[in-house]
Amino acid sequence: MDESKEKIPLFKSWTHWYVFVLAFLALLIILFNLFTKAFS
Amino acid sequence: MTQLDWIILIVTLAGIITYGLYKSRVTHNLDGYLLANRSMPWGLVLLSIMGTQASAITFLSAPGQAYTDGMRFVQYYFGLPIAMVVICIFFVPIFSRLKVYTAYEYLENRFDNKTRALTSFLFLLQRGLSTGISVFAPSIILSSILGWDIYLTNILMGGLLIIYTLSGGAKAVAYTQQLQLIIIFTGMFLAGYMVVRLLPDGFGFTEALHAGGSMGKLNVITTGISNGKFNWSDQYNLLSGIIGGFFLALSYFGTDQSQVGRYLTAKNLTESRLGLLMNGLVKVPMQFLILLVGVLVFSFYQFHRAPVFFNESLAARAAKTEYSSQLARIDSSYKNTIASIPGWRQQIQHSNPGNENEMEDLEKKIKLANATADSLKKEYKKILAKAIPGADTNDTNYIFIRFVVDYLPEGLVGLLIAIIFLASWGSIAAALNSLASSTMVDFHRRYSKKQIAPEKEFWISHWYTLAWGIFCIIVAMFAYNIGNSLIEAVNVLGSLFYGVILGVFLVAFFMKKITSGSIVFMAALLAEIIVLTVFILTKMNYFKLGFLWLNPIGAFGVIIFSSLLHLFSLKKQSPAV
Numbered sequence: 001m002d003e004s005k006e007k008i009p010l011f012k013s014w015t016h017w018y019v020f021v022l023a024f025l026a027l028l029i030i031l032f033n034l035f036t037k038a039f040s
Numbered sequence: 041m042t043q044l045d046w047i048i049l050i051v052t053l054a055g056i057i058t059y060g061l062y063k064s065r066v067t068h069n070l071d072g073y074l075l076a077n078r079s080m081p082w083g084l085v086l087l088s089i090m091g092t093q094a095s096a097i098t099f100l101s102a103p104g105q106a107y108t109d110g111m112r113f114v115q116y117y118f119g120l121p122i123a124m125v126v127i128c129i130f131f132v133p134i135f136s137r138l139k140v141y142t143a144y145e146y147l148e149n150r151f152d153n154k155t156r157a158l159t160s161f162l163f164l165l166q167r168g169l170s171t172g173i174s175v176f177a178p179s180i181i182l183s184s185i186l187g188w189d190i191y192l193t194n195i196l197m198g199g200l201l202i203i204y205t206l207s208g209g210a211k212a213v214a215y216t217q218q219l220q221l222i223i224i225f226t227g228m229f230l231a232g233y234m235v236v237r238l239l240p241d242g243f244g245f246t247e248a249l250h251a252g253g254s255m256g257k258l259n260v261i262t263t264g265i266s267n268g269k270f271n272w273s274d275q276y277n278l279l280s281g282i283i284g285g286f287f288l289a290l291s292y293f294g295t296d297q298s299q300v301g302r303y304l305t306a307k308n309l310t311e312s313r314l315g316l317l318m319n320g321l322v323k324v325p326m327q328f329l330i331l332l333v334g335v336l337v338f339s340f341y342q343f344h345r346a347p348v349f350f351n352e353s354l355a356a357r358a359a360k361t362e363y364s365s366q367l368a369r370i371d372s373s374y375k376n377t378i379a380s381i382p383g384w385r386q387q388i389q390h391s392n393p394g395n396e397n398e399m400e401d402l403e404k405k406i407k408l409a410n411a412t413a414d415s416l417k418k419e420y421k422k423i424l425a426k427a428i429p430g431a432d433t434n435d436t437n438y439i440f441i442r443f444v445v446d447y448l449p450e451g452l453v454g455l456l457i458a459i460i461f462l463a464s465w466g467s468i469a470a471a472l473n474s475l476a477s478s479t480m481v482d483f484h485r486r487y488s489k490k491q492i493a494p495e496k497e498f499w500i501s502h503w504y505t506l507a508w509g510i511f512c513i514i515v516a517m518f519a520y521n522i523g524n525s526l527i528e529a530v531n532v533l534g535s536l537f538y539g540v541i542l543g544v545f546l547v548a549f550f551m552k553k554i555t556s557g558s559i560v561f562m563a564a565l566l567a568e569i570i571v572l573t574v575f576i577l578t579k580m581n582y583f584k585l586g587f588l589w590l591n592p593i594g595a596f597g598v599i600i601f602s603s604l605l606h607l608f609s610l611k612k613q614s615p616a617v
Contacts, residue, residue: 006310014313018125021320025121028324029278032114032260039253 064208085315106334119286152557172515284588539594567597
């Protein structure tokens with residue numbers, strides 16, 4: 001399949017998808033850190 | 041197990057086999073058998089990726105890990121989403137464009153046949169052995185807990201799935217994994233719900249979290265820094281999770297055929313990418329929830345007197361030895377130590393919120409009792425090791441299943457035993473399919489002097505699937521005879537080879553100037569020697585290093601040696617001035 005003709009779901013480009021996945025990971029780490037502090 | 045448990049277990053397993061066979065009926069060619077005709081939507085790719093990675097040990101061991109060491113194990117998965125992004129950018133487009141059957145096929149296009157053969161051989165070696173252990177590890181737990189014969193359990197664990205894997209290949213594997221994961225998640229959710237339900241009145245989910253947190257079990261994020269220094273031997277912390285976990289996930293998902301074979305089944309590049317990225321989104325929360333079940337089980341046992349050792353059949357064997365009186369004495373001290381904990385927990389629950397001093401005092405008592413209980417457990421394990429030399433005294437994998445068998449209601453026990461089978465089958469079936477793919481495509485087809493008819497290739501692949509299935513069951517049988525040392529060795533086996541295989545792929549993708557297969561081949565061998573040397577030195581206690589760090593060492597080793605050998609070859613070629 002020609003990569004340039006790909007229809008990307010939800011976002012405009014794959015770069016947006018990648019940023020979303022990495023930002024979600026960062027958010028999880030922050031939330032886990034708060035969780036650790038709240039219950040330690 | 042009651043009659044109802046048996047019925048649920050048998051119906052669930054028979055249902056999966058029938059469903060797998062039903063989905064097999066449309067597979068008639070090699071492309072269909074090895075790659076499901078490259079027709080899968082991203083949802084199936086995602087579930088197949090998850091089902092391949094999550095073995096029975098994931099669901100048995102993770103709650104036990106949280107029970108003993110807390111939730112910090114989740115950090116091991118922090119590198120995974122980053123690896124998914126890197127694989128989507130660099131790996132998947134190339135595999136997709138070249139329409140390869142195996143990841144190693146690409147290395148022949150890029151370098152030469154011997155580099156392909158080396159990486160494929162390393163894959164077959166470590167995946168074949170580790171799949172055998174994937175058969176053995178849950179079998180030994182089930183046989184210990186339920187009193188089943190270990191050899192028969194090995195055959196059931198590794199043999200029944202061969203029926204649909206052999207007949208349907210990649211398509212049957214993907215569709216059964218979908219159903220398996222739905223049942224697994226339902227069962228795990230019910231188990232988590234039941235733990236909270238079984239807690240005493242007035243002690244709910246939040247209170248259980250506080251009880252676990254006060255004992256250090258909710259240590260999700262840890263820095264690995266102690267006394268101002270980073271502890272390199274600490275297995276699970278933020279840094280090792282992100283860096284070591286990234287290299288491990290990059291190697292596993294980018295270069296291990298058991299995973300590459302899953303996303304190559306996608307109908308196009310977009311579906312492959314979506315499956316991988318969705319895995320990057322859901323994997324960490326999923327592991328967090330599985331570990332959380334372990335913390336809830338810990339809180340449950342604060343009221344129900346946990347046994348001193350969760351593998352009761354091993355404890356019973358030890359009780360028949362000359363060490364029985366010593367073990368009984370420790371068990372008695374342990375029971376006395378933890379006897380007051382439920383009462384103190386209830387007092388905290390019902391004490392006046394304004395009375396901080398009383399609550400602090402009770403928390404201190406509980407902490408001290410738990411710490412004393414932990415040291416008694418360690419003492420018990422030491423004696424156990426003397427009583428039965430070579431026995432596995434680590435009971436982490438038995439904690440969750442012991443709780444299931446002892447406390448969950450009729451029917452749910454059968455479902456959770458079925459889950460152990462299904463989780464095993466999902467990862468073993470994918471491994472058998474990938475082992476057959478690599479053997480067929482990277483060796484049989486590549487080294488066959490005659491052109492093989494497509495129909496014959498299709499049937500030869502069936503024989504390879506069967507042969508690898510039998511091989512894995514034989515490894516499982518030997519694992520029982522050899523003992524725990526082999527299991528430990530195979531657990532780190534992945535890290536011994538993954539880094540080097542990844543390094544070869546990284547050179548292929550990013551160091552375009554290096555075109556000589558001989559250079560990369562030599563660099564891979566040298567890097568492997570370095571990894572093995574480091575591993576042996578750590579085993580001989582010359583220095584301490586967590587096994588996750590072997591992955592970056594292997595990968596960077598190949599890159600550095602390739603660069604040096606390339607420079608050396610250029611100098612040799614250029615005429616002296």
